[in-house]
Amino acid sequence: MMVEAPVMHHYSDFWGNSSSACRGTADREASGCFAHPHDDCASSSYVLIIVNCRLPDFTASLWTKARLHVCADGGANRLYHELPKLFQSEDASTVRERFIPDAIIGDLDSIDPDVREFYTCKGTTVLDKSDDQDTTDLHKCVAFIESSTPDLRSPNLKLIVVGALGGRFDHELANINVLYSFPSLRIVLLSDSTMLLLLPRGFRHEIKVNSSIEGPHCGLIPVGAPSETTTTTGLKWNLDRTAMAFGSLISTCNLVQSQIVTVCSDADLLWTITIHEAKYS
Ligand SMILES: Nc1ncnc2c1ncn2[C@@H]1O[C@H](COP(=O)(O)OP(=O)(O)OP(=O)(O)O)[C@@H](O)[C@H]1O
Numbered sequence: 306m307m308v309e310a311p312v313m314h315h316y317s318d319f320w321g322n323s324s325s326a327c328r329g330t331a332d333r334e335a336s337g338c339f340a341h342p343h344d345d346c347a348s349s350s351y352v353l354i355i356v357n358c359r360l361p362d363f364t365a366s367l368w369t370k371a372r373l374h375v376c377a378d379g380g381a382n383r384l385y386h387e388l389p390k391l392f393q394s395e396d397a398s399t400v401r402e403r404f405i406p407d408a409i410i411g412d413l414d415s416i417d418p419d420v421r422e423f424y425t426c427k428g429t430t431v432l433d434k435s436d437d438q439d440t441t442d443l444h445k446c447v448a449f450i451e452s453s454t455p456d457l458r459s460p461n462l463k464l465i466v467v468g469a470l471g472g473r474f475d476h477e478l479a480n481i482n483v484l485y486s487f488p489s490l491r492i493v494l495l496s497d498s499t500m501l502l503l504l505p506r507g508f509r510h511e512i513k514v515n516s517s518i519e520g521p522h523c524g525l526i527p528v529g530a531p532s533e534t535t536t537t538t539g540l541k542w543n544l545d546r547t548a549m550a551f552g553s554l555i556s557t558c559n560l561v562q563s564q565i566v567t568v569c570s571d572a573d574l575l576w577t578i579t580i581h582e583a584k585y586s
């Protein structure tokens with residue numbers, strides 16, 4: 306007898322500009338939901354992690370609705386120097402005062418001393434994890450958040466990582482490795498143009514696409530291991546019990562054609578979808 310895989314729902318509720326994106330979730334959700342200052346999106350409960358790569362323009366909007374703000378080492382330099390530039394009509398130091406992180410975590414070899422001093426004086430917790438040189442600063446942040454946030458496995462709580470893509474390729478791969486290292490957490494990697502998350506095997510994933518912000522370009526990539534069988538709906542080039550592997554077929558340059566995309570696979574897959582900048586700015 307066939308056993309039905311549990312459904313894992315993925316909503317872009319953190320974008321916060323679409324009422325439909327804010328509906329309650331069932332088993333598990335995991336697409337984007339960027340907080341809009343005027344929305345009261347009950348399900349948009351997330352932790353914001355700022356890493357050390359160019360900050361997306363929507364970072365300030367996401368900050369507003371995040372329950373916890375964490376910088377990974379040099380991510381604090383980005384917050385200090387880059388975030389005020391998003392508010393060009395305001396004095397940089399005034400803006401800075403509004404965006405004080407709860408914690409800065411890492412081996413602390415990249416944070417500038419004056420930035421560290423500034424946030425320490427503002428009450429930010431600074432955690433030196435330099436004894437561990439086998440995991441990245443992002444990994445250290447996620448491990449800390451996992452150990453200190455009791456309801457992290459709640460279906461509504463996500464970890465949104467800004468600045469995780471579009472920089473150094475080894476860092477990007479390490480950031481993706483963090484998704485694989487914490488498969489039961491809902492971690493979303495973001496840049497200005499791309500959203501990336503892991504679809505763990507063993508579920509039927511229902512991804513609700515917020516087309517005012519996301520798509521149409523997307524991809525399903527068997528990064529960790531080949532897939533012998535993947536089946537999708539809602540895409541221009543659907544897979545029908547199709548095998549995927551690097552060296553043969555992987556699904557890139559695909560297009561979303563429905564508000565709901567479903568994915569069923571025997572392997573963990575990366576789901577990537579474009580973000581179109583004009584709509585959230
Ligand atoms: N160019 C980049 N592209 C993508 N992510 C990055 C990049 N640089 C840093 N990060 C992310 O920001 C986190 C903190 O970066 P930071 O520069 O403080 O780390 P680091 O370990 O000192 O890096 P490095 O390897 O340059 O010494 C990293 O763990 C990584 O997740």
Ligand SMILES: Cc1ncc(C[n+]2csc(CCO)c2C)c(N)n1
Pocket residue numbers: 412437438439440441442
């Ligand atoms: C096989 C192997 N390759 C690279 C590193 C280096 N490294 C990986 S994560 C990290 C911390 C970065 O903040 C460092 C230095 C290692 N330890 N083991």
